[in-house]
Amino acid sequence: MGRVLFQRGWVVTEDARAPELRDVLVENGRIAGVDPHIEVDAATPVIDCNEKFLVPGLFDMHVHLREPGREDKETLETGTEAAVNGGITGILAMPNTEPAIDTGGMVRFVLNLARERSRIPVYTAGCVSRGRAGRELAEIGDMVEKGAVMITDDGDPVSDARLLRRAMEYSRNFKLLIGSHAEVRELSEGGVVNEGAVSYKLGLPGIPSASEEIAIDRDLRIAQWTRARIHIHHVSASGSIEIIRRFKQQGLPVSCEVTPHHLIFCDKDIVDYNTNLKMNPPLRRDEDRARLLEGLKEGVIDCIATDHAPHTTYEKNEDYCSAPFGIIGLETALLSLYTHLIKTERLSWGRLASAFSSNPRKLLGLDPVSIRRGNRADFLVFDPQKKTRVDRAFLKSKSCNTPFLGKDLDGSVELVTVSGQIVLDRTKDGRNRVTCSSK
Ligand SMILES: [Zn+2]
Known part of the structure; x- marks a missing residue:
């Protein structure tokens, strides 16, 4: 992915008091901007992060x-x-x-x-x-x-x-x-x-x-x-x-x-x-x-x-x-x-x-990946409105020895980017999750 805008997500920062609503622009694997509003041209893909958290x-x-x-x-x-x-x-x-x-x-x-x-x-x-x-x-x-x-x-x-x-x-x-x-x-x-x-x-x-x-x-x-x-x-x-x-x-x-x-x-x-x-x-x-x-x-x-x-x-x-x-x-x-x-x-x-x-x-002497301008674009999009059922179909691990097996947990990891490459994207398929009806 060359250039993508993550629009209106709650950006999580280390030890900050509360997440802040921001646009995050990713360009060539790095974070090119974090601002309340970032204007992009029509050719730049936009991922709507409304009501979701962007977590390092x-x-x-x-x-x-x-x-x-x-x-x-x-x-x-x-x-x-x-x-x-x-x-x-x-x-x-x-x-x-x-x-x-x-x-x-x-x-x-x-x-x-x-x-x-x-x-x-x-x-x-x-x-x-x-x-x-x-x-x-x-x-x-x-x-x-x-x-x-x-x-x-x-x-x-x-x-x-x-x-x-x-x-x-x-x-x-x-x-x-x-x-x-x-x-x-x-x-x-x-x-x-x-x-x-x-x-x-x-x-x-x-x-x-x-x-x-x-x-x-x-x-x-x-x-x-x-x-x-x-x-x-x-x-x-x-x-x-x-x-x-x-x-x-x-x-x-x-x-x-x-x-x-x-x-x-x-x-x-x-x-x-x-x-x-x-x-x-x-x-x-x-x-x-x-x-x-x-x-x-x-x-x-x-x-x-x-x-x-x-x-x-x-x-x-x-x-x-x-x-x-x-x-x-x-x-x-x-x-x-x-x-x-x-x-x-x-x-x-x-x-x-x-x-x-x-x-x-x-x-371990590695660079932190805080969501800040200039850092490597390593973050995830977390949807607190969804739920995730922890079952065999969800787990990628070969083993399923977890006390959460068969249970629903709140939230869903919707998208993961590593150095600007999207390695997981559930924003489209919606598999394995049910909409939280209690909200
Ligand atoms: Zn040990």
């Missing part, structure tokens, strides 16, 4: 693509198409594939595959330890040289403190972000839900919040000592927020993320042993959920990331203790956050844009 393209810094190794659950192609479907225009892939991404060669393999198969930019993390075994360091320098933008053993903690110290000292030399999946295995082993009233009632083994809090405290102390840049994955417990806040106040370059499911659900929602509410870390108490939202609004929590974790229906149909941890999230993140938090005015569009678009990009 989202960036998900926690995605499990499963390729190589478990292409029955997801591939790089289906995973990135799922991202597009959810309004996400850039992702960071986690390295816990089979084999794991623990060498420069594996990093190159993923990035080459992405160039062939993906319509959005794909970045990858490399492992902290060889084979994610937690015993010796992976080839960190080689992975960085080939393009890795983070190291993490996500899926498992780095339990050996001496290995973690060495990884942090190494990562500091490259100013590389090191990700922490914070869990003390001796405390969490065997658990499947949050330890507390709900685990006792359901008769399921619990994972205590202390497992996460102790691990975060230890990892942040080592980061402070080695002066490493540390990022805490999927924070779930209220105590964790207080620990992170304290270290931030002391000036440690620590960042962290929260998932949409930890902001929306709590352990009380697991009434019928629904394995699509089984994830690690587990859903905590309602008080924790409320504190996570506060932490996100205050800025103690920097980012929203989905922890998109595809699993086959066969595996998720096992009993609650045997089923694997994790749910998919790329396609429902924005819709569910809109339905449960934005529409109910508990979270602002501006805060969503900073936590789910500009902050993760800044942390």
